[in-house]
Amino acid sequence: MTVRALLDGHQVDLQEIAELFPDGDPRVAARPDEDGQYYLESAALDPVFADAEKMHDAAAALLIRLNGAARLQSDNFRPVRLAGRYDRPSASGGTESTIQITDTAHARDRVVVVAVEGIESGERVGTPTVSVDGKRVDQQGGGARYLTLAATHSDVAELLALAGNAEQLDWIELYKVFEIVKDAVSGGKDGIQALVATLDVPERDIKRFTGSANRPDVSGPDARHARMPGARPKETMTLPDGRRFIRDLVRRWLATLP
DSSP: OOEEEEEEEEEHHHHHHHSOOSSSSEEEEEGGGGEEEEEEEEGGGGGGOOOOHHHHHHHHHHHHHHHHHHHHHHHHHHHHEEOOOOOOOOTSSEEEEEEEEGGGGGGSSEEEEEEEOOOOOOOOOOOOEEEEEEEEBBSSTTTTTHHHHHHHOOHHHHHHHHHHHOSSSSSHHHHHHHHHHHHHTTTSSSSSHHHHHHOOHHHHHHHHHHHHOOOHHHHGGGGSSSOOOOOOOSOOOOOHHHHHHHHHHHHHHHHHHH
């Protein structure tokens, strides 16, 4: 049985993540009967519905990956949040029970069961591809490939967690993504040449990115380093340029994975 976790965020971001994950499990959808509120829906939350803390943790783990995938596909997306309300639908399409968590940092001690009717058992459907709290769930939709790959490639899972957890995708976070991809492509060897040869990334763009990310004389206090020797590079990137470079790099890398 699918459990719905209410989401909070800007309307544009909620709509965007719903467009990326419209089908399958997990998915994000709006309910017209509730003023268009958006929900993260997944059958993986049903087995832990009785334990609010585990359910919240499972929902948070799912949402981090969805947020990470959305951030790596969109220049303007800002992560959405769990609102602390979880609905288990009834067979008739209504709500069988609702749990409201008023303090998600201490979910176990802050649970209010708003309504409880007969608890029905439900079977999950679909081909499992993503594991949450030991339960595997199916995934389809525009962001499907990111989550599917994360289930079998630890580097992709790490990348989505990094992007989904970060306050902002600034130079430090972008460079970490760069390092994950470079190491994955090269096997820890000559990463730059591997990116050029395997992903067809222009070496000129790589140097523009690394120089801009590292040097305070290019990116000021947001740079990875406070001091850097040598002259300021002639060709640089702005932070928006750096984000677009990394998104393109990730797309190229994921396209090579089975």
